[in-house]
Amino acid sequence: MAETAYAYMEPGLYARGWHIVLFSQELSAGDVKALSYFDRELVIFRGESGSVAVLDAYCPHLGAHLASDGGRPHGDTIACPFHGWRFDSQGTCVDIPYAKKIPEKAVHALKSWPVIEKNGFIAIWYDPMGNPPEDYLPDIAPWGPDGWGDWRFQRSRIRAQPCDVIENIVDVAHFAHVHGGEVKSFENRFGERTVTQLSTVQRSATAGMVMPEGAPFDMNALHEEAVENAADAWGDATYHGPSIMYYYTESRSADLNFASWWVNYHTPVNAEEVDLCSAVIVSSLTDEPLPDEFREMYPLTAHLAFGQDVVIWRDKTYRESPILCDGDGPINKLRRWYDQFYRPLSG
Incomplete structure (x- = not known):
């Protein structure tokens, strides 16, 4: 096999860093869910105290999935639905209901994953x-x-590579063909674990636009209205690590003055899907509240803007040596x- 220019092209490698798996609103106390990420099966649960834990999914005893039959939460631990072996948030076996002694090999046999819950995501x-x-978050x-x-979110699983997704942060040329926008200003800034896009993009009658399927309203009509009622808008998008992007934007017009935060993420499922x-x-x-209709519509338009990129990502191939x-x-x-997140840490 020929050597690749970047470590992230090596099969079986995933980016070192924080990756969002759920929003907090999706996991109530006592909830257990199965997850599939990094080509592994995981289980996530929220304990009675409200703490969240993520463990490898398969019991080290006889291999049952800990989320089978809805899972068996007990306080801040989870029990295997097959034989009742119970594990804490660190993956330590703390009880076997029919055993006098926990086997030494069982004590730390289940991998736990570091978890952070903040900003309404896990x-x-x-x-x-x-x-x-x-x-760094x-x-x-x-x-x-x-x-x-709380967040209004939309999630999809598609065939794509993480490296395809993250390149959008520097891709100034795609706005006029995917998002119907004319770029007025654009700058990228690189930090150790961050890359930022500072941009001002204005709706344009001559720009092209991708049309995601299933839009709940006429995107062409909305675009035409935005062109006629031009807003003074700017945005600051920053990747914090390899897969989580925060985007802050402000828009001012004769009709509406609003600000918005977005969290966009891509978490690898396996070598082919994210x-x-x-x-x-x-x-x-301003002191004037936003109209209810706008508050309902804006998240939908934001999801569709992201969906315009998704249409491209799901069909493209990755060019290692692009022209x-x-x-x-x-x-x-x-x-x-981006390659730093796939290479061993130095020092």
Whole structure:
């Protein structure tokens, strides 16, 4: 097999870092769910105290899936539905109901995954080398019941590569063909674990636009209306690590003045599939509340904007050595930045 230029092209490798698996609203106390990520079967549960745990899914005893039959939560532990072996959030076997002594090999036989719950989402830390989690996910202060409310999200599972998805952060040229926009300003900034896109994009009557299937309204009509009623809008999108993007945007027009936070993520399922998700909260920039109709419609339009990219991602192939031109944005620089999450940490 020929060597690849980037480690992320090697089969069987996944990016080291935090990856979102659920939103907090999807997991109540006592809930147990099966997950499939990184070509592994996992189980996630929320204990009686509210804490969240993620473990490898198969019991080390005789291999039962811990989420079978809805799972068996007990306080802050989970019991195997086959024989009742009980495990805590660290994967430690704490009880076997019919045994006088827990076998020594069983004590730490089940892998647990580092978990973080913040900003209304639940993420797990993936690192095949076992390095400790890094603290690079910022707070989103407006999120929550005392702020702008909870996320409105849409998730899909498609055949795509994570490297296809993350390149959007530097792809200045696609706005005029996918999103119906004319780029007024565009800048990328690279940090150690972050890459940011600062952009001003205006709706254009001459720009092309991808049409996702199943749109609940006429996207062409909406686009025409946005062109006629041009808004002063800008956005700041930042990838924090390899798979979680925060996007903050403000828009001001004669009719509406609002701000919005988005969380977009792509979490690898296996070597061929990723889970894609776009989540949105929105609020007025003035003392006047946003119209109810707009508050309902805006998340749908945001999901469709993300869906325009999804249409492309699910059908494309990855070019390891693309033919690039001077207007393409720093794609190769992004690839070198992204590659760090697939290579061993130095030092």
